Amino acid sequence: MGCLTVEVALGLKSGALNASPSSGTYQLCVNLNKGHKEEFKDLFKFTQLICARARTGTWGSKSFALVDIATIPLNSCIKEGKKNASKLWRLMESVHVYREGNLTGFDLSEMLVLIFSGGIGKGESCLAHKALTFLFPNSQDLSPYDESIVHDSFHQLIQEQSQRAEAESLELQEWPPRDKGGGSQLHGAPQEYSSATLRILANMPSRTIGRSRGAIISQYYNQTVKLRRKNSRPLLRDMSRSARPSIRQYDLEFDLTPREEEEKRSLLVEELQGLTITQRNHMLQNMPLSLTEKRCLRQDIYIRRGRQRCYQISQTQLYCCSHLKYHCIIAFRSLWYGLLSGLYALKPWRYSLKQISGQFGSSVLSYFLFLKTLVSFNILLLLLLLPFIVAVQVAFPPTSESSNFQSFTGLELFTGGGPFTHTVMYYGYYSNFTLNQPCSSHQSSDHCPANAVHLPYNMPLAYLFTIGFSFFITCITLVYSMSRSFGKSYRVGSTLGVHAITVFCSWDYNVTQKWASRLQHDNIRTQLKELLAEWQLKQYPRSVCGRLRQMTVLFLVWLLSLASVLGCAIAVYSFSEFMHENHEIRTETISEKLQEARLLVLPLIVCIINLVVPYFYNVLAICEQHDSPVLEVYVAICRNLILKMVILGLLCYHWMGRKVKSLEDQCWETFVGQELYRFMVMDFIFTLVDTLFGELVWRLISEKLKRDRKPEFDVARNVLELIYGQTLTWLGVLFSPLLPVIQVLKLLFLFYIKKISLMANCQAPRKPWRASHMTTIFITLLCFPSFLGAAIFLSYAIWQVRPSRNCGPFRTLDTIYEAGKVWIRRLEEASPSVTWFTWIHQNLVENTFFIFLMSIVLLVAIYFNIQVVKGQRKVICLLKEHINNEGEDKIFLINKIHSIYEKKAVHQ
């Protein structure tokens, strides 16, 4: 018989038996087994072969069948008694190898169950018991011939094993992500269960929803029942604790037979009939079934109700004219879509921004987005300034006092002086007229006839209010966008940076163009990399020594950078003082052109500092070796910010403290406006130079040297340059209302230049990082030091500084603010009916107590909000923990089910 076995084995090997399923082989094995116990050696080989065959997957991977096969040799093995123990073990091992997983108690018990239910007669059970005791030596005190006791011990064993396995799986749950092989190990976890348990698992409600048609129908049946109950019964009675909706919503239904499904369906139809038409339609619309089935359902509903109303108008075909109408509508729709997509394309820089974010990631994108935000801020400013101040002034030019024509040399484009001095560019040009004055041109309103038909347009007032109002609006917009971006990035339960959502939601199904899809692929890739990089950062702790060294380096670097700030500040201050004194001494001795050029020296120095020092900081940052690129950017921003704010503060002091006094006879406001213009132009030129030399030349050099190190885009420095430029604009609005125009032009140029340079010269950041909070930080910086500083500066200029005597709209007043005061006084005199207005002004605006009260209320509100958010976070944490516990409970229950099934199998 041995030769037969070998034959069969050979047959298997050559694939002749491939077609035969396991049952055929099984029969063969049984025959072999009964006839020739002594051929064990061959049989063993045969089993091994079967195992190998099954492992290669020729027979599919139904483990059950294989266990069948494997147990036959096991049977004979057991019959051989203890002496074949080692072979038994090897056999077990081969089964184990086949299964490619742990040979757990389940496997053993499964096999033993098979042995029991298989061909072993009553007399042979002692052998089985022997095998049992061999496998589990701790259960030895059983009488060998009593089968029932064997059974009992078996149950015990299964329970023990299942508990052990349960403990194992629980252990697995506790550290799933930590260990390296976690994936494969855990992947194998559900496979431990027997097929019966797996079937139950597969049919659990959470896994069948939306799977099969029957499940969907029964789910919707349950929903409609619930809906109807809700309609028919008051809610409060339904509130018993046992009626938890989550459990009652789905009843455990699986393997619906076609008849059952039909029953369910008719029930559903009945339920749907009970609903109102809108509810029913909504239900049908929401059902995830195919349209054909939905139609059948709908027709069933109508037929059962006997309501043929719907079909009485049936079979009327769409008339030709209505067809025409619909064709028109369709054509119009497609036109509308075309228009919409055109509008979408008009959205500024959409394509460019996508391109940038795809190639360079969110960090670089945040710079360009910020630039876009700044453009919109300036346009907002212009929208107010242009019609109310500039246009009016242009329409009513002042009687020209100084029409001496100055030659244009080109230098004035940089200095902003010369012929530009007496234009709408600067404060000095604006006059203090009042349009539509009801009385004569004299200021005394006492003698006026009281016909207030024409509203007077008071230029000083308009100037003051427009600037004030535009600042107010900017402030509101800034705070609003800041709060919104804070909300986006720090909200409770924020979905920013959730991997699952990035993966499942990032593909825009609307994309139909090839280039757009390529962009989207790039975009998603960059996003995913950044997300991962953020996680990987949190994994490298440093040693104590390393940390100490790093702290020292940090301290030194900060010292150096602060020292450099101080040095720059002193340099700027002493130079400005020097220029100021020199200016007073030698004004007459040099030519006019040179005098103009001398004005450019101070901006030049400041810009050089602004250009060089950030590079110095970059060198320092290399010494620091931060592991996180985000932190690196924050530190760089912080240093640059300190430098720029200190220099700007010094300049403000220089203008307000020095120039105001020395230029009292001339128009100091115009001078400050010109100065700010010069700074802006210089800043722009230096940015261009920086882009050219810092990026283009570096790239050319690195290409020459054949080194693959293109420059990276320095987000921190560039953003700080933008903030600096914006601060200059805000500082200068009062003195030069057209400064935002220049800023807008500058930003537009900058966008294209930076983009071209970026595309041509730069490489993507070497360490990808996600700029999740970058926009928030930028907006905050724009709001806090930049806007607030400018507002303080302007408030000082409006409330405290005396305007020039011979130019500008406020030439007759002591301070600019007095324009408002004078107006209120006049208003009070002219019409006593508006006393409430003056009362508001006196009590709320001029009284500090009210502002104090307001800020206290605001602070209290903020405090409460913070507490609420903290509470919500805590609750979220608790709920997450709860869900985790539920998961563990679920696994526990699954194991229970499994053990019950095992018991059942044993009893049978």
Place this chain on the structure above:
Amino acid sequence: MGQCIRHPMTWEELEEYQALTFLTRNEILCIHDTFCKLCPRGKYYKEATLTMDQISSLPALRQVNPFRDRICRVFSHDDVFSFEDVLGMASVFSAQACPSLKIEYAFRIYADINENGFIDEDDLQCIIQRLLNTTDVGDDLLKNLTKHILGESDLDNDHMLSFAEFEHAMSKSPDFMNSFRIHSWGL
């Protein structure tokens, strides 16, 4: 076009479709137009079927959508599209469709790449590869990403996403409703 006038839709059919889908009358007619242009000449539109290739050659899916074969498989019956299948598909992708329906079908599209009824690691890796449009995504990237996704969204720790977990994750995202949408099905 010629076929459409020969077999136009009746009013009540139009009404019925409108009641059962999230589409407007115009959209249904527009899809009808498209369908008639694609289907073989002289066939009644209710009996005609389109192959998966024909559907995936529609501009809405053509060439660029990484999940077009999955979409076709989910919405077709016996690998062919009847007119109603196409309407059902358009309804799910329309802007008016309710989130639960969209999530349901999104799950079907994503879940069954290996037909086991869950989004497991293989599915996730396949989705990522399709999203990035290459098969040579770094092994690290794939492994880490799947690990993180399961870590965040797999609430009961069985190492795959069931429908409930998927629904939970998607319901938090405002982007989902905007991205899972196809505006125009015209040719």
